[in-house]
Amino acid sequence: MAQSLIDLLRETHPDAIVSTPGHRGDEVVVVRREQLVDVCRFLKEDPRTDLKLLAQIAGVDLLTYATEATGGGALASIEVPAYDLERKRPVEPRYQVAYNLGSVVKKHRLRLRLELRSDDMKIPTVTGIWRTADWWERYIYDMFGVEFVGHPNLTRIMMYPEFQGFPLRKDYPVRKRQPLVPELDFPDLVRGPGPGPGGAGVPMSQTHVGRANVDPDAYD
Amino acid sequence: MSRLPVLKPEGNVPESQHLPPEESLPVLLTRSDEALGFFERKLSGALGWARANSLFQYPFVTACCGMEYMSVMAGRYDLARFGAEYPRFTPRQADLLMIVGTINVKQTPVLKRVYEQMTEPKWVMAFGVCASSGGFYDNYATTQGADRVIPVDVYVPGCPPRPEQVLDGLKILQEKIRSQRHQLHTVEKSREIEDADEEKKKRFLGKWLNR
Numbered sequence A: 001m002a003q004s005l006i007d008l009l010r011e012t013h014p015d016a017i018v019s020t021p022g023h024r025g026d027e028v029v030v031v032r033r034e035q036l037v038d039v040c041r042f043l044k045e046d047p048r049t050d051l052k053l054l055a056q057i058a059g060v061d062l063l064t065y066a067t068e069a070t071g072g073g074a075l076a077s078i079e080v081p082a083y084d085l086e087r088k089r090p091v092e093p094r095y096q097v098a099y100n101l102g103s104v105v106k107k108h109r110l111r112l113r114l115e116l117r118s119d120d121m122k123i124p125t126v127t128g129i130w131r132t133a134d135w136w137e138r139y140i141y142d143m144f145g146v147e148f149v150g151h152p153n154l155t156r157i158m159m160y161p162e163f164q165g166f167p168l169r170k171d172y173p174v175r176k177r178q179p180l181v182p183e184l185d186f187p188d189l190v191r192g193p194g195p196g197p198g199g200a201g202v203p204m205s206q207t208h209v210g211r212a213n214v215d216p217d218a219y220d
Numbered sequence B: 001m002s003r004l005p006v007l008k009p010e011g012n013v014p015e016s017q018h019l020p021p022e023e024s025l026p027v028l029l030t031r032s033d034e035a036l037g038f039f040e041r042k043l044s045g046a047l048g049w050a051r052a053n054s055l056f057q058y059p060f061v062t063a064c065c066g067m068e069y070m071s072v073m074a075g076r077y078d079l080a081r082f083g084a085e086y087p088r089f090t091p092r093q094a095d096l097l098m099i100v101g102t103i104n105v106k107q108t109p110v111l112k113r114v115y116e117q118m119t120e121p122k123w124v125m126a127f128g129v130c131a132s133s134g135g136f137y138d139n140y141a142t143t144q145g146a147d148r149v150i151p152v153d154v155y156v157p158g159c160p161p162r163p164e165q166v167l168d169g170l171k172i173l174q175e176k177i178r179s180q181r182h183q184l185h186t187v188e189k190s191r192e193i194e195d196a197d198e199e200k201k202k203r204f205l206g207k208w209l210n211r
Protein backbone atom coordinates (compact mmCIF):
# COMPACT_ATOMS: atom_id res chain seq x y z
CA MET A 1 0.00 0.00 0.00
CA ALA A 2 2.71 2.37 0.92
CA GLN A 3 4.47 1.44 -2.29
CA SER A 4 1.99 3.62 -4.15
CA LEU A 5 2.94 6.48 -1.86
CA ILE A 6 6.56 6.02 -2.73
CA ASP A 7 5.75 5.99 -6.44
CA LEU A 8 3.78 9.17 -6.00
CA LEU A 9 6.64 10.76 -4.16
CA ARG A 10 9.06 9.73 -6.87
CA GLU A 11 6.89 11.50 -9.38
CA THR A 12 6.39 14.71 -7.47
CA HIS A 13 9.76 15.06 -5.70
CA PRO A 14 12.19 13.03 -7.78
CA ASP A 15 15.33 14.59 -6.36
CA ALA A 16 14.27 14.43 -2.70
CA ILE A 17 14.54 10.67 -2.36
CA VAL A 18 17.85 9.05 -1.52
CA SER A 19 16.70 5.47 -1.21
CA THR A 20 13.68 3.41 -0.13
CA PRO A 21 14.93 0.67 2.17
CA GLY A 22 11.58 -0.89 2.97
CA HIS A 23 11.32 -3.87 5.23
CA ARG A 24 8.48 -6.41 5.21
CA GLY A 25 5.86 -4.03 3.94
CA ASP A 26 6.84 -1.13 6.15
CA GLU A 27 7.96 1.37 3.62
CA VAL A 28 10.75 3.78 4.46
CA VAL A 29 11.81 6.74 2.41
CA VAL A 30 15.20 8.27 3.06
CA VAL A 31 14.87 11.90 2.10
CA ARG A 32 17.33 14.69 1.61
CA ARG A 33 17.43 17.23 4.39
CA GLU A 34 16.96 20.19 2.06
CA GLN A 35 13.64 18.89 0.77
CA LEU A 36 12.30 17.61 4.09
CA VAL A 37 9.86 20.43 4.71
CA ASP A 38 8.55 20.34 1.14
CA VAL A 39 8.05 16.62 1.24
CA CYS A 40 6.33 16.79 4.62
CA ARG A 41 3.99 19.53 3.56
CA PHE A 42 3.11 17.62 0.41
CA LEU A 43 2.50 14.40 2.32
CA LYS A 44 0.24 16.11 4.78
CA GLU A 45 -1.79 18.25 2.44
CA ASP A 46 -2.17 16.23 -0.70
CA PRO A 47 -5.49 14.32 -0.64
CA ARG A 48 -3.86 11.25 -2.16
CA THR A 49 -1.46 10.85 0.72
CA ASP A 50 -3.34 12.55 3.58
CA LEU A 51 -0.67 11.76 6.18
CA LYS A 52 -2.14 14.06 8.80
CA LEU A 53 -0.93 12.06 11.78
CA LEU A 54 2.65 12.42 12.91
CA ALA A 55 2.73 9.50 15.30
CA GLN A 56 6.32 9.85 16.41
CA ILE A 57 9.71 11.23 15.64
CA ALA A 58 12.47 8.87 16.64
CA GLY A 59 16.19 9.33 16.90
CA VAL A 60 18.75 6.61 16.25
CA ASP A 61 22.43 6.60 17.06
CA LEU A 62 24.35 3.96 15.09
CA LEU A 63 27.66 4.60 16.75
CA THR A 64 29.44 1.48 15.55
CA TYR A 65 26.49 -0.43 14.25
CA ALA A 66 27.67 -1.65 10.88
CA THR A 67 24.82 -2.39 8.51
CA GLU A 68 24.55 -3.17 4.85
CA ALA A 69 24.09 0.50 4.18
CA THR A 70 27.14 1.59 6.12
CA GLY A 71 29.34 -1.30 5.04
CA GLY A 72 29.72 -4.53 7.01
CA GLY A 73 27.46 -7.31 8.15
CA ALA A 74 24.76 -6.54 10.67
CA LEU A 75 25.44 -9.63 12.77
CA ALA A 76 29.12 -8.96 13.21
CA SER A 77 28.31 -6.26 15.70
CA ILE A 78 26.36 -8.19 18.29
CA GLU A 79 29.13 -9.58 20.44
CA VAL A 80 31.15 -6.43 20.91
CA PRO A 81 29.16 -3.65 22.59
CA ALA A 82 28.43 -0.56 20.60
CA TYR A 83 30.47 1.79 22.74
CA ASP A 84 33.65 -0.27 22.42
CA LEU A 85 35.25 2.22 20.10
CA GLU A 86 38.64 0.56 20.12
CA ARG A 87 37.42 -2.65 18.59
CA LYS A 88 34.75 -1.22 16.39
CA ARG A 89 34.88 1.40 13.76
CA PRO A 90 32.37 4.25 14.12
CA VAL A 91 30.07 4.59 11.16
CA GLU A 92 28.99 7.67 9.26
CA PRO A 93 26.35 8.95 8.82
CA ARG A 94 25.99 8.21 12.46
CA TYR A 95 22.54 9.53 13.36
CA GLN A 96 19.14 8.91 11.91
CA VAL A 97 15.90 10.72 12.58
CA ALA A 98 12.73 8.92 11.58
CA TYR A 99 9.30 10.48 11.13
CA ASN A 100 6.51 7.96 11.45
CA LEU A 101 3.51 9.22 9.57
CA GLY A 102 0.04 7.80 9.30
CA SER A 103 -3.30 8.48 7.76
CA VAL A 104 -6.35 7.65 9.79
CA VAL A 105 -8.71 8.05 6.85
CA LYS A 106 -6.71 6.27 4.17
CA LYS A 107 -5.36 3.65 6.58
CA HIS A 108 -1.78 3.70 5.39
CA ARG A 109 1.48 4.78 6.90
CA LEU A 110 4.91 5.82 5.83
CA ARG A 111 8.24 6.42 7.50
CA LEU A 112 10.52 9.23 6.45
CA ARG A 113 14.11 9.00 7.46
CA LEU A 114 16.96 11.45 7.53
CA GLU A 115 20.57 10.46 7.83
CA LEU A 116 22.89 12.83 9.62
CA ARG A 117 26.61 13.02 9.81
CA SER A 118 27.89 13.71 13.30
CA ASP A 119 29.66 16.90 12.24
CA ASP A 120 26.52 18.54 10.88
CA MET A 121 23.47 17.82 12.99
CA LYS A 122 20.98 20.38 11.82
CA ILE A 123 17.50 19.64 10.52
CA PRO A 124 14.79 22.05 9.45
CA THR A 125 11.88 21.90 11.86
CA VAL A 126 8.47 20.60 10.85
CA THR A 127 6.59 22.27 13.68
CA GLY A 128 4.92 24.48 11.09
CA ILE A 129 3.32 21.41 9.55
CA TRP A 130 2.42 19.19 12.47
CA ARG A 131 2.10 20.96 15.80
CA THR A 132 2.89 17.75 17.63
CA ALA A 133 6.37 17.83 16.14
CA ASP A 134 7.16 20.49 18.70
CA TRP A 135 7.66 18.21 21.70
CA TRP A 136 9.06 15.37 19.64
CA GLU A 137 11.76 17.60 18.27
CA ARG A 138 12.59 18.84 21.72
CA TYR A 139 12.82 15.24 22.81
CA ILE A 140 15.24 14.37 20.01
CA TYR A 141 17.25 17.45 20.84
CA ASP A 142 17.30 16.53 24.52
CA MET A 143 18.39 12.95 24.00
CA PHE A 144 20.59 13.13 20.89
CA GLY A 145 21.56 16.75 20.48
CA VAL A 146 20.13 17.17 17.02
CA GLU A 147 19.46 20.80 16.32
CA PHE A 148 16.14 21.66 14.71
CA VAL A 149 16.56 24.90 12.85
CA GLY A 150 13.59 27.20 13.21
CA HIS A 151 12.04 25.47 16.21
CA PRO A 152 10.21 28.07 18.35
CA ASN A 153 11.56 26.86 21.68
CA LEU A 154 14.33 24.32 21.42
CA THR A 155 15.02 23.53 25.08
CA ARG A 156 15.35 20.33 27.02
CA ILE A 157 12.05 18.64 27.64
CA MET A 158 12.84 15.71 29.94
CA MET A 159 16.20 16.43 31.47
CA TYR A 160 16.79 19.52 33.57
CA PRO A 161 18.54 22.55 32.11
CA GLU A 162 21.77 21.97 34.06
CA PHE A 163 22.25 18.55 32.50
CA GLN A 164 25.42 18.21 30.43
CA GLY A 165 25.53 16.05 27.33
CA PHE A 166 22.97 13.95 25.54
CA PRO A 167 22.13 10.74 27.38
CA LEU A 168 20.87 8.52 24.56
CA ARG A 169 23.99 8.92 22.49
CA LYS A 170 25.78 5.62 22.50
CA ASP A 171 29.01 7.16 23.70
CA TYR A 172 27.43 8.72 26.80
CA PRO A 173 29.10 6.79 29.65
CA VAL A 174 26.68 4.24 31.06
CA ARG A 175 27.41 4.94 34.71
CA LYS A 176 28.08 8.63 34.48
CA ARG A 177 26.37 10.62 37.22
CA GLN A 178 25.80 14.32 37.29
CA PRO A 179 25.45 16.42 40.42
CA LEU A 180 22.06 17.00 42.00
CA VAL A 181 20.52 20.33 41.15
CA PRO A 182 18.67 22.96 43.18
CA GLU A 183 14.99 23.54 42.74
CA LEU A 184 13.88 25.39 39.65
CA ASP A 185 12.10 28.68 40.06
CA PHE A 186 8.63 28.59 38.71
CA PRO A 187 5.68 30.89 38.92
CA ASP A 188 3.16 29.28 41.20
CA LEU A 189 -0.13 30.49 39.87
CA VAL A 190 -1.56 30.97 43.34
CA ARG A 191 1.15 32.39 45.53
CA GLY A 192 4.27 30.65 44.41
CA PRO A 193 7.80 30.56 45.69
CA GLY A 194 10.63 31.97 43.65
CA PRO A 195 10.83 35.03 41.50
CA GLY A 196 9.04 33.60 38.47
CA PRO A 197 9.52 34.78 34.90
CA GLY A 198 12.27 37.26 34.44
CA GLY A 199 13.83 36.25 37.77
CA ALA A 200 16.67 33.87 38.46
CA GLY A 201 16.81 30.61 36.58
CA VAL A 202 14.57 29.44 33.81
CA PRO A 203 10.92 29.75 34.73
CA MET A 204 8.83 26.64 34.26
CA SER A 205 6.41 28.61 32.12
CA GLN A 206 9.03 29.16 29.51
CA THR A 207 9.75 25.49 29.11
CA HIS A 208 6.31 25.12 27.58
CA VAL A 209 5.78 26.19 24.06
CA GLY A 210 3.43 29.01 23.37
CA ARG A 211 3.90 30.42 26.83
CA ALA A 212 7.33 31.80 26.19
CA ASN A 213 6.10 35.31 25.59
CA VAL A 214 3.06 35.30 27.81
CA ASP A 215 2.88 38.00 30.42
CA PRO A 216 2.84 36.18 33.78
CA ASP A 217 0.39 38.69 35.20
CA ALA A 218 -2.09 37.71 32.55
CA TYR A 219 -2.44 34.16 33.89
CA ASP A 220 -5.62 33.31 35.67
CA MET B 1 36.41 4.86 93.24
CA SER B 2 35.38 2.10 90.93
CA ARG B 3 33.40 2.86 87.87
CA LEU B 4 29.70 2.63 88.28
CA PRO B 5 27.68 1.03 85.53
CA VAL B 6 26.52 3.23 82.74
CA LEU B 7 22.84 3.88 82.67
CA LYS B 8 21.25 2.03 79.79
CA PRO B 9 18.31 3.67 78.16
CA GLU B 10 15.21 1.59 78.19
CA GLY B 11 14.08 -0.48 75.31
CA ASN B 12 15.52 -1.39 71.98
CA VAL B 13 17.47 1.75 71.21
CA PRO B 14 19.41 1.63 67.96
CA GLU B 15 23.17 1.41 68.23
CA SER B 16 23.67 4.92 66.93
CA GLN B 17 21.74 6.40 69.82
CA HIS B 18 23.63 4.62 72.55
CA LEU B 19 25.50 6.98 74.78
CA PRO B 20 29.25 6.60 74.59
CA PRO B 21 30.53 5.43 77.99
CA GLU B 22 32.87 8.42 78.63
CA GLU B 23 30.28 11.07 78.21
CA SER B 24 27.46 9.14 79.74
CA LEU B 25 25.40 10.79 82.36
CA PRO B 26 25.50 10.69 86.09
CA VAL B 27 28.12 8.82 87.94
CA LEU B 28 25.79 8.65 90.86
CA LEU B 29 22.18 9.59 90.85
CA THR B 30 20.90 12.25 93.14
CA ARG B 31 17.33 12.10 94.16
CA SER B 32 16.30 14.78 91.74
CA ASP B 33 18.09 12.95 88.94
CA GLU B 34 16.28 9.81 89.85
CA ALA B 35 12.99 11.57 89.86
CA LEU B 36 13.75 13.21 86.57
CA GLY B 37 14.72 9.87 85.10
CA PHE B 38 11.50 8.37 86.29
CA PHE B 39 9.46 11.10 84.69
CA GLU B 40 11.54 10.93 81.56
CA ARG B 41 10.86 7.25 81.21
CA LYS B 42 7.18 7.75 81.79
CA LEU B 43 7.02 10.62 79.37
CA SER B 44 9.04 8.78 76.74
CA GLY B 45 6.81 5.78 77.04
CA ALA B 46 3.66 7.82 76.71
CA LEU B 47 4.93 9.93 73.84
CA GLY B 48 6.38 6.93 72.04
CA TRP B 49 3.16 5.02 72.40
CA ALA B 50 1.12 7.94 71.12
CA ARG B 51 3.41 8.68 68.22
CA ALA B 52 3.97 5.13 67.13
CA ASN B 53 0.26 4.42 66.96
CA SER B 54 -0.87 7.48 65.10
CA LEU B 55 1.44 7.77 62.15
CA PHE B 56 -0.10 10.02 59.56
CA GLN B 57 1.66 9.37 56.31
CA TYR B 58 2.40 11.54 53.36
CA PRO B 59 2.61 9.18 50.38
CA PHE B 60 5.12 10.59 47.89
CA VAL B 61 4.01 8.24 45.15
CA THR B 62 5.97 8.52 41.93
CA ALA B 63 5.97 5.13 40.25
CA CYS B 64 4.75 1.57 40.11
CA CYS B 65 5.24 0.95 43.83
CA GLY B 66 2.12 3.07 44.20
CA MET B 67 0.09 0.00 43.26
CA GLU B 68 1.48 -1.85 46.20
CA TYR B 69 0.91 1.15 48.40
CA MET B 70 -2.76 1.08 47.41
CA SER B 71 -2.95 -2.57 48.25
CA VAL B 72 -1.31 -1.97 51.62
CA MET B 73 -3.77 0.77 52.40
CA ALA B 74 -6.82 -1.11 51.22
CA GLY B 75 -8.94 -3.61 53.09
CA ARG B 76 -6.97 -6.78 52.61
CA TYR B 77 -3.74 -5.66 54.26
CA ASP B 78 -5.15 -2.62 55.98
CA LEU B 79 -2.40 -0.40 57.25
CA ALA B 80 -5.00 1.20 59.52
CA ARG B 81 -4.62 -1.72 61.91
CA PHE B 82 -1.26 -0.30 62.89
CA GLY B 83 -2.50 3.20 63.46
CA ALA B 84 -1.24 4.50 60.14
CA GLU B 85 -4.74 5.24 59.16
CA TYR B 86 -4.77 8.55 57.37
CA PRO B 87 -2.78 9.53 54.36
CA ARG B 88 -2.49 13.29 54.57
CA PHE B 89 -1.90 15.02 51.31
CA THR B 90 -0.24 17.95 52.88
CA PRO B 91 3.20 17.42 54.35
CA ARG B 92 2.44 19.82 57.18
CA GLN B 93 0.06 17.37 58.80
CA ALA B 94 2.12 14.26 58.24
CA ASP B 95 4.52 12.36 60.50
CA LEU B 96 5.76 9.73 58.10
CA LEU B 97 7.03 10.47 54.62
CA MET B 98 6.64 7.37 52.50
CA ILE B 99 8.79 7.61 49.40
CA VAL B 100 6.96 5.24 47.10
CA GLY B 101 8.73 4.83 43.79
CA THR B 102 11.56 6.08 41.66
CA ILE B 103 13.06 9.45 42.47
CA ASN B 104 14.72 11.01 39.49
CA VAL B 105 17.17 13.85 39.58
CA LYS B 106 14.68 16.40 38.38
CA GLN B 107 12.30 15.46 41.17
CA THR B 108 14.83 15.36 43.97
CA PRO B 109 14.54 19.02 44.99
CA VAL B 110 10.78 18.58 45.24
CA LEU B 111 11.22 15.64 47.57
CA LYS B 112 13.58 17.69 49.67
CA ARG B 113 11.09 20.53 49.85
CA VAL B 114 8.31 18.18 50.90
CA TYR B 115 10.52 16.75 53.61
CA GLU B 116 11.42 20.18 54.87
CA GLN B 117 7.77 21.20 54.97
CA MET B 118 6.90 18.38 57.35
CA THR B 119 6.73 19.33 61.00
CA GLU B 120 8.83 17.63 63.64
CA PRO B 121 8.81 14.88 64.69
CA LYS B 122 9.04 13.22 61.29
CA TRP B 123 10.14 9.89 59.95
CA VAL B 124 10.89 8.64 56.48
CA MET B 125 10.29 5.26 54.95
CA ALA B 126 11.89 4.31 51.62
CA PHE B 127 9.37 2.05 49.98
CA GLY B 128 10.89 -0.25 47.35
CA VAL B 129 14.39 -0.55 45.98
CA CYS B 130 14.07 2.52 43.79
CA ALA B 131 13.62 4.82 46.75
CA SER B 132 16.21 2.91 48.78
CA SER B 133 19.07 2.74 46.30
CA GLY B 134 17.89 3.64 42.82
CA GLY B 135 17.21 -0.03 42.18
CA PHE B 136 17.91 -1.20 38.70
CA TYR B 137 17.62 2.32 37.36
CA ASP B 138 21.36 2.63 37.49
CA ASN B 139 21.36 5.40 34.93
CA TYR B 140 21.73 9.07 34.18
CA ALA B 141 18.29 10.19 35.26
CA THR B 142 17.66 8.49 38.61
CA THR B 143 18.81 9.59 42.04
CA GLN B 144 20.59 6.61 43.52
CA GLY B 145 18.52 6.41 46.68
CA ALA B 146 16.45 9.02 48.45
CA ASP B 147 19.01 9.08 51.25
CA ARG B 148 21.23 11.18 49.03
CA VAL B 149 19.11 14.14 50.01
CA ILE B 150 17.08 13.35 53.12
CA PRO B 151 17.59 11.01 56.08
CA VAL B 152 15.72 7.73 55.83
CA ASP B 153 14.63 5.74 58.89
CA VAL B 154 13.54 2.46 57.42
CA TYR B 155 14.21 0.86 54.06
CA VAL B 156 11.73 -1.64 52.67
CA PRO B 157 13.36 -3.64 49.89
CA GLY B 158 11.52 -5.30 47.06
CA CYS B 159 10.43 -4.36 43.59
CA PRO B 160 7.73 -3.74 44.55
CA PRO B 161 7.78 -4.91 48.19
CA ARG B 162 4.99 -7.22 49.20
CA PRO B 163 2.47 -5.67 51.58
CA GLU B 164 3.73 -7.92 54.36
CA GLN B 165 7.16 -6.39 53.95
CA VAL B 166 5.71 -2.94 54.24
CA LEU B 167 3.82 -3.89 57.38
CA ASP B 168 7.03 -5.35 58.76
CA GLY B 169 8.86 -2.14 57.94
CA LEU B 170 6.15 -0.14 59.65
CA LYS B 171 6.42 -2.26 62.76
CA ILE B 172 10.17 -1.81 62.84
CA LEU B 173 9.65 1.92 62.55
CA GLN B 174 7.09 1.83 65.35
CA GLU B 175 9.58 -0.02 67.50
CA LYS B 176 12.11 2.68 66.81
CA ILE B 177 9.65 5.42 67.68
CA ARG B 178 8.59 3.70 70.88
CA SER B 179 12.15 3.34 72.07
CA GLN B 180 13.13 6.92 71.46
CA ARG B 181 14.11 8.85 74.56
CA HIS B 182 12.63 12.20 75.28
CA GLN B 183 14.50 14.53 77.57
CA LEU B 184 12.70 16.69 80.05
CA HIS B 185 15.29 19.38 79.37
CA THR B 186 14.69 20.49 75.89
CA VAL B 187 17.33 23.19 76.21
CA GLU B 188 20.82 21.84 76.48
CA LYS B 189 22.84 23.04 79.43
CA SER B 190 25.88 25.07 78.60
CA ARG B 191 29.30 23.71 79.36
CA GLU B 192 29.87 25.98 82.36
CA ILE B 193 26.62 25.07 84.04
CA GLU B 194 27.35 21.42 83.52
CA ASP B 195 30.83 21.82 84.99
CA ALA B 196 29.42 23.69 87.96
CA ASP B 197 26.91 20.89 88.44
CA GLU B 198 29.71 18.35 88.35
CA GLU B 199 31.57 20.35 90.97
CA LYS B 200 28.52 20.46 93.18
CA LYS B 201 28.02 16.75 92.81
CA LYS B 202 31.61 16.02 93.67
CA ARG B 203 31.49 18.20 96.76
CA PHE B 204 28.31 16.50 97.82
CA LEU B 205 29.80 13.11 97.20
CA GLY B 206 32.97 14.00 99.01
CA LYS B 207 30.98 14.94 102.07
CA TRP B 208 29.22 11.64 101.97
CA LEU B 209 32.32 9.56 101.45
CA ASN B 210 34.31 11.35 104.10
CA ARG B 211 31.67 11.03 106.69
Ligand code: SF4
Binding pocket: B063, B064, B065, B066, B100, B101, B102, B127, B128, B129, B130, B131, B135, B158, B159, B160, B161
Ligand atom coordinates in the same frame (compact mmCIF):
# COMPACT_ATOMS: atom_id res chain seq x y z
S1 SF4 C 1 10.96 -0.56 43.26
FE1 SF4 C 1 10.13 -1.60 41.45
S2 SF4 C 1 7.91 -1.40 41.69
FE2 SF4 C 1 8.86 0.12 43.04
S3 SF4 C 1 8.98 2.00 41.87
FE3 SF4 C 1 10.91 0.93 41.58
S4 SF4 C 1 10.61 -0.27 39.73
FE4 SF4 C 1 8.58 0.33 40.42
